[in-house]
Amino acid sequence: MNSPPLYQDYDIDGGPHDGGFNDDDEDDYDDTFANDYGYEDEDEFQIHTSSDAKNFERKSISRKENSINFSPVTNIASTKSSVRNITNGSGSTSGNDKPRILLMGLRRSGKSSIQKVVFQKMSPHDTLFLESTNKIVKNDISNNSFVQFQIWDFPGQIDFFDSTFESDLIFGGCGALVFVIDAQDNCVEAISKLHQTVCQAYKVNPNIIFEVFIHKMDGISDDLKIQIQQDIQQRLQEELADHAQDNQIPQNIPIRYQLTSIYDHSIFEAFSKVIQKLIPQLPTLENLLDMLVSSSRLDKAFLFDVVSKIYIATDSAPVDNTTYELCSDMIDVVIDVSCIYGMKDQNDSFAYDEDSSSVIKLNNDTVLYLREVNKYLALVCLINKSNFDKIGLINYNFQCFKQAISQVFEVRDIIQAQQKQKKLLNTSK
Numbered sequence: 001m002n003s004p005p006l007y008q009d010y011d012i013d014g015g016p017h018d019g020g021f022n023d024d025d026e027d028d029y030d031d032t033f034a035n036d037y038g039y040e041d042e043d044e045f046q047i048h049t050s051s052d053a054k055n056f057e058r059k060s061i062s063r064k065e066n067s068i069n070f071s072p073v074t075n076i077a078s079t080k081s082s083v084r085n086i087t088n089g090s091g092s093t094s095g096n097d098k099p100r101i102l103l104m105g106l107r108r109s110g111k112s113s114i115q116k117v118v119f120q121k122m123s124p125h126d127t128l129f130l131e132s133t134n135k136i137v138k139n140d141i142s143n144n145s146f147v148q149f150q151i152w153d154f155p156g157q158i159d160f161f162d163s164t165f166e167s168d169l170i171f172g173g174c175g176a177l178v179f180v181i182d183a184q185d186n187c188v189e190a191i192s193k194l195h196q197t198v199c200q201a202y203k204v205n206p207n208i209i210f211e212v213f214i215h216k217m218d219g220i221s222d223d224l225k226i227q228i229q230q231d232i233q234q235r236l237q238e239e240l241a242d243h244a245q246d247n248q249i250p251q252n253i254p255i256r257y258q259l260t261s262i263y264d265h266s267i268f269e270a271f272s273k274v275i276q277k278l279i280p281q282l283p284t285l286e287n288l289l290d291m292l293v294s295s296s297r298l299d300k301a302f303l304f305d306v307v308s309k310i311y312i313a314t315d316s317a318p319v320d321n322t323t324y325e326l327c328s329d330m331i332d333v334v335i336d337v338s339c340i341y342g343m344k345d346q347n348d349s350f351a352y353d354e355d356s357s358s359v360i361k362l363n364n365d366t367v368l369y370l371r372e373v374n375k376y377l378a379l380v381c382l383i384n385k386s387n388f389d390k391i392g393l394i395n396y397n398f399q400c401f402k403q404a405i406s407q408v409f410e411v412r413d414i415i416q417a418q419q420k421q422k423k424l425l426n427t428s429k
């Protein structure tokens with residue numbers, strides 16, 4: 001396998017850096033590097049398929065043989081130990097117990113549509129024909145090693161006081177509860193149900209992450225959107241405050257509100273934020289992205305799950321919707337073009353592989369750059385055109401980043417295997 005060079009092996013020319021190459025250090029080699037990779041003459045839009053990437057890797061290895069001295073982007077040993085700490089401390093989210101996300105809300109609020117559009121790639125328009133859900137529908141989402149969870153889609157009308165409703169079982173092992181409110185409908189009933197749901201769930205499991213999707217926001221003006229959100233937020237806070245003592249729950253349960261619609265990117269962004277809270281390795285991933293961004297002079301970097309287009313981590317700079325949409329759309333473009341031109345043979349089921357990469361130059365001096373991280377994940381970055389000239393630097397740092405991500409996976413696999421063994425031992429006793 002043509003793996004990137006292990007960066008611990010390299011000495012640092014001229015003393016240690018704070019992670020990866022910095023601009024000042026790489027002037028000399030940069031031009032050579034860029035020439036080597038043949039990037040300086042790229043067209044406005046490039047999709048690199050198998051042969052291009054093979055060239056890239058071959059050259060990368062030959063650079064190693066020429067013993068160029070690189071600085072490490074990150075310290076693998078510290079990554080490993082921090083992941084171990086995080087994973088050990090994460091309770092139910094590690095091991096084989098997949099975190100559970102509950103989708104609740106009134107009838108026709110849009111729960112099944114959200115689930116089908118985000119995770120089953122249903123076209124938003126086809127949701128018009130969805131039938132009402134009349135029992136709990138459980139879906140296993142196993143897109144990649146980080147994003148593994150279950151979604152339970154509940155029927156609209158649940159009666160918490162029904163003897164068949166097993167609160168302990170349902171809320172007990174739940175990671176996040178997403179309550180969907182139809183913003184185009186009268187929200188009073190929905191708020192009352194939300195209040196009831198929060199109280200019931202909190203009593204069973206105070207660790208649940210509560211998320212409210214104020215949904216069907218398409219076609220609503222920006223001013224009205226803010227007004228609707230404030231209204232819902234205020235009413236729920238009032239209800240919680242009024243009944244906190246009776247229900248024996250705190251008034252200030254943290255609840256996040258997100259405005260969503262299946263007709264734009266908002267639903268993917270909202271779900272990304274829910275999933276991120278359930279990924280124990282998130283701080284490590286964010287650190288790695290921060291290091292990559294600062295050492296390669298990127299404007300923004302997202303680590304996307306390619307299948308769902310959920311971003312599982314991003315660097316610490318704030319996310320703005322346009323950037324997220326651009327990066328998310330780029331995945332579609334790459335997959336679509338790869339499906340047409342990038343399949344190695346007819347038996348290939350998925351056009352995305354280790355050779356997938358793409359450069360799209362926009363007319364505002366910004367470059368979108370996509371690289372495959374592993375078979376499920378893609379790094380999509382936004383870079384100023386002037387900094388993209390240093391493509392050699394970016395590519396080298398990317399290889400280090402990729403290596404670090406695979407180390408994170410390794411640690412997780414080891415821990416999972418250990419937990420499995422422990423469970424087996426316990427059951428055989």
Ligand SMILES: Nc1nc2c(ncn2[C@@H]2O[C@H](COP(=O)(O)OP(=O)(O)OP(=O)(O)O)[C@@H](O)[C@H]2O)c(=O)[nH]1
Pocket residue numbers: 105106107108109110111112113114124126127128129130131132133134154155156157215216217218260261262263
């Ligand atoms: N305008 C708009 N309509 C939506 C959106 N999301 C869902 N819908 C529509 O809302 C209707 C109800 O959607 P469902 O997903 O079946 O709702 P549900 O909450 O699962 O309904 P139950 O199964 O009865 O609980 C469908 O006609 C969808 O097309 C949205 O973001 N905007």
